[in-house]
Amino acid sequence: MAEEREEEESGRTNYRAQRLDKLAQLKALGVDPYADGFVPGARAAELDAKYKTLAAGAETPDRVKVAGRIRALRNSGMFIDLHDATGKIQVFCHKDHLAPDALAVLKLLDLGDLIGVEGVIRRTPRGELTVNAHALTVLAKALLPLPEKFHGLTDIETRYRQRYLDLIMSEESRATLRQRSHIVAVMRRLLIERGFLEVETPMLHAVPGGASAKPFVTHHNALDLELYLRIAPELHLKRLMVGGLSDKLFEINRNFRNEGISPRHNPEFTSLELYQAFADYATMMEMTEYLIATIAREVLGTMRIPYGKHTIELAPPWPRKSMAELVKVKAGVDFLSLHDAVAARDAARKLGAELPKGASWGQALEAAFAAKVEDTLIQPVHVTGFPRDISPLAKPDLRDPRLVERFETFVNGWEVANAFSEINDPLDQRERFEAQMMARDHGDEEAQRLDEDFVTALEYGMPPAGGLGIGIDRLVMLLTDSPSIRDVIAFPTMRPKG
């Protein structure tokens, strides 16, 4: 037997084989390596807090049960660093406290194993809070080795593909995803406190509407029907507004867009959309500031946040500037004085914007804005004065027929919010859709589609309302100083390997 083992071990190193061998040895000792029934009585952080004043070298009679993952073994297992979801606690395994059968189990433990420990609390002379182990329970024998303890897992691809490993190894990754949860929880609470009703609307759409984007297509077998993963919840939320379900409602959920992947784009992403009856886009500006600033204050304890090289001041109020005004200031071209699409296209192209052939006046202005202004909007600003022809769901601006009552909020050069006074005139809405369909016919793949039932709903009457969308992923990126959207999405979209 011993000779056989020697032969195996002299061959190719195989971590898994070694651990399977230990697993078998544990079973031979009558130990269940995936034991049920061990319930920890305290977590590491709780013990840290409770025994904060325990002096170095002091012992207590307090028995505790802790559980976690073995992240370090020192002095042949005499000292174990046990990590749980809250922090680290040291375990002391000494022959004076552990029975011989427990010492035999100890020898079969590896880095990465999940164990439960029952013992007595003390603080070592060197100041480490420690459990003197009296009993060990193997909760999950790990068959695969962890990444290197000091450098952790740095390979970006592996971090995204095997997020569980990233989370085991990186407190930063754990903190980011916890903050994401906290941000969404606070957002939800603030909305509910303000009287908003949370709803869920379909992910599967017969007509993909509510935004200008390419949809994912799928198929329903029983109905033998092409369906689309939603690109936005907007048209269904407005149907609920028509129904009078609530004057204020919101949805926080996923959207799917069949477009490129980048550090700021994931094919599925999360957004907040909310609608408030008897309000307009100005109300939505206040709402945007309130939500984002309050979330920052509650989650980060400050409204002054670092992002990369910048420091961003989120304390309201935020300035409001029109798109045309910003382009005029940054690029020296006054689009409001250009009265036709041809002149606007020429001007935009001169500013370095790329444009489709038949681009409208509004598309030209937007392209000029994207080329010359967007990147410079680091501090929060509400950009107003959106062109009508790129805003088919927004109410006209009565002061200028080329514009609508819409704004996008920019922070760090990114669009983080998009809002408008919603069209509730069904005839106007139909005209807007028809203009979009015309653009579609002329090759604009992302022009919005006519949703007949939505127009029908408007014909029953929707109260005047303000609507707002906030991209959750980008908000979380901002508030967690994360350089990539993949850092704030636990399982970002990846091409399958092999």
Add this chain to the structure above:
RNA sequence: GAGCCCGUAGCUCAGCCGGUAGAGCACAUGACUUUUAAUCAUGGGGUCGCGGGUUCGACUCCCGCCGGGCUCACCA
């Protein structure tokens, strides 16, 4: 979709002008009973992403492919 860059042990990384691969951690064996990136000694571990080509000889040079990152385009 295009351009640039990257892929070497389980992990983190070296590897020069082409001569068939190294370290640390991890692992195994031993020492060590108050360590904390424990330490010390010894040892094992490689389809150099994959496939071609050039060459006496390729981790290294060339081509193609796969996967990833960044930038651009599209978009939020």
